[in-house]
Amino acid sequence: MEIEINIDDDVPLFTQVMEQIKQAVSAGHCLPGSALPSIRQLSSDLEINSKTVAKAYRLLERDQIIQTKGHRGTFVHPNAKANCTINLQERAVADLTRAIQTLKNVNLTDSEIRNAFALVMNGQGPKGQ
Amino acid sequence: MEIEINIDDDVPLFTQVMEQIKQAVSAGHCLPGSALPSIRQLSSDLEINSKTVAKAYRLLERDQIIQTKGHRGTFVHPNAKANCTINLQERAVADLTRAIQTLKNVNLTDSEIRNAFALVMNGQGPKGQ
DNA sequence: TATTGTACCCCTACATCAAAGGGTACATAT
DNA sequence: ATATGTACCCTTTGATGTAGGGGTACAATA
Structure with a gap:
């Protein structure tokens, strides 16, 4: 799970986060059921606001790429890879x-x-x- | 053809012009084939820009409420009254x-x-x- | 007790668009 | 010559929406 963010890019930050997680899932680097970093953890690593990561996660869950299990954290959705193709x-x-x-x-x-x-x-x- | 314009109204000027002409047609005050004031004439009377009147006329012609016959002027469309009901x-x-x-x-x-x-x-x- | 996702509040910077006007010019027909 | 609709160029003003951040708070749980 190596995510890189370009603040200078005109692509919105939350979109960059979404795309890179989708890419990792599609490439098989993130298997279904595996845990993702917490919102606060990832926002800290990327040095961006937690609300930006939260937005990316919220949309990824809507798209059934990830699954959030409340306080237990966030995991890759069982059907994540297939759902990556839905646009x-x-x-x-x-x-x-x-x-x-x-x-x-x-x-x-x-x-x-x-x-x-x-x-x-x-x-x-x-x-x- | 008495048109009144309220600049303070939040309804756009060209919309006010359109509505009042439509209203006059619906009420039978403007019969099909009768001439409308020229763009420059009406803009002068209402003390608004000619382009605003031109815009209203252009849209009214699209809606087949009026008919413009080039340099001969603008006239009420033969089927104007019926077309007023189309929104x-x-x-x-x-x-x-x-x-x-x-x-x-x-x-x-x-x-x-x-x-x-x-x-x-x-x-x-x-x-x- | 600390961490989880989540939900609010307010704020700034930036971009886009609509409405309206100002001005100039054109071909056509009387 | 004059009036017609029309087509361009430019401008200002105001509204609206987005991205992002700051901050605070909550219930649930390990």
Whole structure:
């Protein structure tokens, strides 16, 4: 588990942490069930804020790459290697591309699309949800 | 064709112009085929920039509320009244709500959804379109 | 008691975007 | 010559969102 962080890189720190852990899992350097360093430990090693590591861990657990067992620590998910191939971001881009394309086809302005998007994201969607 | 503009209103000026013209058409105060004031004329009357009026006219023409006939001026669209009921913004909100809801259902972060949206809007969507 | 993940609060720096205006120019048609 | 819609260039202003950090606190457990 050797992770290197470049603060000068324009890739966000939490993304770098995520990618490197994913890479280690994919390469077989981290086997399912093995323990990962604690959030505080890793943040100390990398000399970055613990909240940044916590964010990376939180997203990795959502993606089922790791498993957190409360106070007992964090471990590699049993199905981690397979789940590394799932890319939610690509899924999001694909879904949104379809939706946006249909809106552009009826000549909606980029501004209008952005505006509608903001309304939905801010919970001011249709029928005041 | 009496249009009143409130600069203090938080509704954008071009939106106010659009809404009031739509309102006049819906109420039957502007019959199909009748002429609208020119962009320069209306911007002068309202004491706002001509580009603001031009933007309102451009969008109204897209929505087929008005028709611009080049140098001859701008006129109310033959089917204006019916087209006033079509709300593209609602369409956009509805479409995006569906897409975003499915993404939230797989626990995508708001940040990730916004990020994917930005990629698509900036033409960096899937497969380098 | 110390460590675990987690959940709050507040803050700064930075980027992006929308709205609006200022200005200039163009081809077309009367 | 004049008025039409239109298409560019530039600018300022304000709002919003992200990344990251600082700090504090909590229940559970070994």
